[in-house]
Amino acid sequence: MGSHGNSFIRRHSDRGIAFRIFLTCWIVFALHFATNTVREIYPALSLGDHLSFDVSEYNGLHQDIFEMPGRGSFINNNPGASMIGAVPYVLLRPITDRIVDRVSAKRAAEPKQETVEYNTIYPLAQEFLRKARERNLDVKFGLAAAIMQAFAMAPISALGAVAMFWIFLSLTGDRRSSALLSLLYAFATPIFFRTAQLNQNVLAADFALFAFVLLWRPMSSAGSRPFYFLAGLCAGWTVVLDYSGLVVVAAISGYALAKWYAADERNLADLGRLGVGVAICAVVLMAYQWSSFGNPILPAQSYMPAAHYTELGYRGFSLPQLDLLFETAFGIRYGLFTSAPILLAVFLVPLWLTKSNRLLENRELVLVLSLTALFFVFCAANQYGRMQFNTGVRHIVPVVPFIFLLAANVLLRLPVIVAAMVGVLGTYWSWCLAMYRDVEQGFGVLESIRHITLEGFRLPWLTTLERMGFVQSQSAIPLLLLSGVVIWLIWNVGKRPKYVEVG
Template sequence: MKFLTSLSIRIFIISWSIFAIHFATNIVREHYPAFSLVDYATFKVDEYQGFHPDIFVHTDGHSYIGNNVAASVIAAIPLFIFDPILDVLERYEKRKIRREGVPGTIYRTRHTNSIKFLKLVKEKGLSLRFGGASVVTSVFLMAPLSAMTIVFMFHLLTRRGIRTKQALWLSMLFGFGTPVFFRTGVINHNMLIMYAAFVAFYLLWIQPEMRFPVSMNRRLTAGFLCGACLALDYSGIIPLLVFYGYLIINRLSTASLKTAIRESIPFIIGCAPPVLFLCYSQWSMFGNPFLPGQYWMPNVTTTEGYYFRNPYSDSGFRGFTWPSLDLFYLNLFSPSYGMYTYGPILAIGLIPTCFYKKNKLILTQPERILTTIFFILFLSFCAANQYSRIQFNSGFRYLVPLIPLIYLSACDHLVRIPRRWLIIIVIPILLHSWVISMVREPVPESWCRVITEGLQLPWLSVLRATAPEGHPILGSSLLPTTIILLTMLLVFTIWKLGKTSALKRETDNR
């Protein structure tokens, strides 16, 4: 297996494998427009009215989702590839319903809305299709993208002068010791913003060995990625403006304002396609290119016997107010969705680096200032968005785009901590992140369940909760442990094969 000689390929495959077995079966709002795009090439989601509280009937009589649909367009790609398999699953279930009737709904969970949702999809004959779709979008979209981001972090760290072994464990810690692990389990636009913003930042980063200005291709690509952030969600306006300002201000150290603005034109041109797509999608759905879906959503939605109310849509402008002090705190420390609650290692990034030599920093001083500005503005945006309070349904999500830059800030300290103390810090951090990713409940409950029930996997927990009690296979407590051990064996085998192949190549080249 010569391809395993590459350390990057090994990191990617190992990371993908670990992410893949921790996928969750959640069907989220991004799925519905993706389903419609694959089946009917439209953003209308009429047949899914009542499946999600963010789906509403617009004035044209058709149903739409109340969020940006760029993430759904991306999700539609793997769903289109696997559509024949999903069709087979749907036909099988509907034939079974015609023969035997709709099966009873078993779901041992405290989440009543999940029980209602499962009952609904079973009645429609879509439970197998939806389950398959969750596998596709988690295992074949989110998992490889997060694995690629780990590889990207590895290369960034090595380029910044970090030794290969250090860069390896730091990049793996980024993937599995931060909320990246938790959030990879389900498709969501916040993670897609994180991927795009991180790469855009790197493209605009003038490192010591580089010359001004950033190449045109870098400016163009960074502009496209920042425009994509906005197309994915309106919170994407923050990385777009911050990174554009970074491009201009950074150039002012060597050129005039006029030159800096002129050289930023490729960035602006790159932004145009995704921003125009955002305008087009809003125009095609709501008849207005500039007003978001939240503007058109009714405060109260009653569909197929389900009654949903968004208690925050009446606040300010459709839920957007001045930043709330309590939301600053909750977004950082809530046990249900706080950034430092889910990723305590990120708190190390708050420690100043003024006592280190500036030329020895991984994240150079101008970029640390950029990170601070990005952190403050993005946190303020989320503290002004009263919808942040609904994150208890999904866990940590809104502040995901901040993770890579904050983690890079932490790396300057992590590489300097003595090995003994590093082990003491890192092992509990990895365990904490794993526990949350296994259970996908608020932090205290996740720990309580693992301690009392043992190792778990999100998808397996759902299968177990929806199967008859005492199921001979799903009921076994050894099943998740066996799957995890087999995955560990696979990881070990991939690593050893690659290392052996790399040593053989090195020997042959001597």
């Protein structure tokens, strides 16, 4: 930031900086909204419209929707992300309904329906738009996806960046470094890429981080009691989001037990509070499965039709495979470290492991390493991970907050100029991936770097409008500049510190 950066860091309180980090991340995340109508959107719409998880009215629009005779149609995943997305959709539904009704009335009054072509190399995307347009759902899908991203995904991930700021401030005492590291977490990791749409994996990352912070309480004084119940709720919700959250629950529970055992005053009721928080989420998930499938225990994957890799192990879950482990880490289309090279810093192990360099204490370090290792093993056993070739990094995203703690430790130990270069390059890499999201063609994630560098900046939603013919060669630069001005005002408008003359 330089001297100017130090000046606007000094002018604000710690809470003021945290609030500005939140607003900055929210704005940038929302600006990079991606229009994908992902499977989690359908139950969110049904919840908002009918207070039901039955998505029968959307049959034939998504390959992850399956029908159960006599019960209805459902998606083949847990409902947590859809439940979160339904909240802002319900609140803003009067506006979306009015817009959708007006568009539908206008179309009905036209003697000849205008055909909308979608300029893409993917036939399935063209077919989806055609079907959605025939059912007058295209506008509804677009508005709902935008609302769920801007008012659920973006603020939740922004809150994760704020949590990172408080963590680093407690570990380093350096406000400037803590603010920069929190922004690197937001924009130089897959948090940026995945927050662009309603997604259970990045939400699992957020809630796992919240659970960790609620137990750790790094900003509190020594001896402060962890928030066991709230941590249990956050950890448990990762399972409502996706069954990979069981890894989070196991790791967080082990950490909670270690914290409890090391406390001067131990009370079994504390562990009970953690268990109650997790149990509440378990009841939510079981109630969903019972009401939807007629069985509170078996997951959606037990009922869905056979698909790719379901023949392997139990419905696609088998013993860990080394090739899938490698692809999860370094694959050119969905590898964690190829999608976010800044995380490669964790391989400089002495810079975060030796006691003279490390930021984390033993308990926190064990949690980070155990959760990360268990998640990689889980992803190597989940054969559906091979289907990420057209979505980009996804299943392994919940480990990002924890790996970033180690990567940030390394950055703080590097020479300033080297750390700055790594941060800038890592952010540009991640930003390119957030702008150009197609990893299926050519050289995977490298295609985003090539296209953005050679063709210029773009915004995913603006690209979609252009491909549909609604805008003509619209540049993203004016919107990026406007957002930059707003963010500059956020950081530069506010009270200045009071200086007391001593003498």
